[in-house]
Amino acid sequence: MRFSIALALIALPGLAGAQTAGSILAPVSRTVTLVPDEAAFSITVAGTLDSTEQQVKAALQNAGLPNPTVVATGVSAGFSEYFVGPPQIAYSATVTVAAGSAMDAAKGLEALRTTLAVPLLSLQYSVGFNPSQATVDAQRQVVLPQLVDDARKLAQLLAAASGVKVGAIRSINDSVGSAVGSISTMVRNVITGDFSALALNAAPRPAAQSTPPAGVPYTYTMSVVFATAL
Amino acid sequence: MRLPILFLLTALIAAAQLTDGVATTVSRTVTLTADEADFSIVAGADLGTTQQQVAQVFLDAGITGLSNTGTSIGQYTDYSTNQPVPQTQVVYQYAFNVPAAGLKDAARIMEGLRTNPPALLKTFQYAASLNASQATVDAMHQTLLPQLFADAQKRAQLLASAGGLKLGAVKSVSESYYAQGNSGIAYLSTAVFSTTNSGYSSGGGGTQYTFYAAVTYSVVQ
Numbered sequence: 001m002r003f004s005i006a007l008a009l010i011a012l013p014g015l016a017g018a019q020t021a022g023s024i025l026a027p028v029s030r031t032v033t034l035v036p037d038e039a040a041f042s043i044t045v046a047g048t049l050d051s052t053e054q055q056v057k058a059a060l061q062n063a064g065l066p067n068p069t070v071v072a073t074g075v076s077a078g079f080s081e082y083f084v085g086p087p088q089i090a091y092s093a094t095v096t097v098a099a100g101s102a103m104d105a106a107k108g109l110e111a112l113r114t115t116l117a118v119p120l121l122s123l124q125y126s127v128g129f130n131p132s133q134a135t136v137d138a139q140r141q142v143v144l145p146q147l148v149d150d151a152r153k154l155a156q157l158l159a160a161a162s163g164v165k166v167g168a169i170r171s172i173n174d175s176v177g178s179a180v181g182s183i184s185t186m187v188r189n190v191i192t193g194d195f196s197a198l199a200l201n202a203a204p205r206p207a208a209q210s211t212p213p214a215g216v217p218y219t220y221t222m223s224v225v226f227a228t229a230l
Numbered sequence: 231m232r233l234p235i236l237f238l239l240t241a242l243i244a245a246a247q248l249t250d251g252v253a254t255t256v257s258r259t260v261t262l263t264a265d266e267a268d269f270s271i272v273a274g275a276d277l278g279t280t281q282q283q284v285a286q287v288f289l290d291a292g293i294t295g296l297s298n299t300g301t302s303i304g305q306y307t308d309y310s311t312n313q314p315v316p317q318t319q320v321v322y323q324y325a326f327n328v329p330a331a332g333l334k335d336a337a338r339i340m341e342g343l344r345t346n347p348p349a350l351l352k353t354f355q356y357a358a359s360l361n362a363s364q365a366t367v368d369a370m371h372q373t374l375l376p377q378l379f380a381d382a383q384k385r386a387q388l389l390a391s392a393g394g395l396k397l398g399a400v401k402s403v404s405e406s407y408y409a410q411g412n413s414g415i416a417y418l419s420t421a422v423f424s425t426t427n428s429g430y431s432s433g434g435g436g437t438q439y440t441f442y443a444a445v446t447y448s449v450v451q
Contacts, residue, residue, distance in 0.1 A: 049334050049337060049338070050334070069261055071261060071264055071360070071437050072264060072330075072333075072360050073264075073359060073360055073436065073437075074267075074333075074357070074358050074359035074360050075333070075337045075357070075358040075359075075418070076418075086341070087337055087340075087341055087418055089333075089334075094261075140388070141388065144388060144389060144392035145392045147392070148392045148393050148394075169393050169394075169395055169449065170250045170449070171250045171251050171252070171253065171449075172252050172253070172389055172390070172393050172395070173252070173253035173254065173255075173389070174254075174389055175255065224393065225250070
């Protein structure tokens, strides 16, 4: 059992009501390591002014990415703030695949990148490995009873020290969050098209890890307020 | 003496923040249809040039619904000459929007002005972002609310069960939403000037929205 206690206290309902039953706040948490079973691709594509969302979606699907969500985000500068080229339409696409399929999807994107043709002009992407919502929810079901037990034990400890008895639960809430955020393990930043002569920017950045991390720590927290009796 | 006071103060604050019941927070993130193209314009002219004179340039180019969103005076440097020359200009900012389908036509008009600016414009920048209109956001809000409540009920039920409680009626509700916003929407500008005022940015709300609901249920003993 592990308590991560930021605050544990006996909260009497005001000085005037000190003789009535008060309450005990018991905040507890548990951190567990979840398997990142999902790979979320964030893709940025630039196309000519005549390009369409459908063309971007089709290119990504042909590259093996299933059912990408593609939205045009606006008009962007052709190259950079220093060398302004013709305006382009900027697209943002997201695709989520099973973590085990991430490498195949990345290979498909790499193939698309190296054969990118007008009206598509550039492509960048990053991948974040995360536990799926289903995994996070399933773990919540496991952890919730443990957290309630932790909270009750903590409340009893505090009550004994204060000479009161623990009563019924008055309020309860919980939350869950990644302790480290999404883990991005692979980034490609590639510019193709008319600006390939600018080697500094045209060269792809080296890929980082090519496999998902072994686990992502998630912290489940709970706050329980117990009624007390003297 | 200080410690007991701190303890009591903390206890009172904590008690004030907690409402009896089972509290749960849920959210859903959705991608909305981009049905609106929002343009921002930053146009610089010689001191003494009026806002109406500059606006007329855009009206003549076929832009309608223009609104003046700001005026400033700034110093710009002309790098097109051997010796860069600083110039002081009056800068007018404008905004207009068109349906998303009109993005390309409006962008072409802007591009024409950028690549071949009329003599009145000493500097010119524009940016365009595609966003979900308020009507689209409101419609999604209405669609998602029942789903958020259903999510909240499920989560609260699980929590109540873990605590050996029985869920009662809804005691309080609060909800909100926020837009992630567009990023990477840069201004396209005339190339020969650089500005000392780098505060301009554009992007809009974008299309990705997260809707939240916090629901507290009473406990049936």
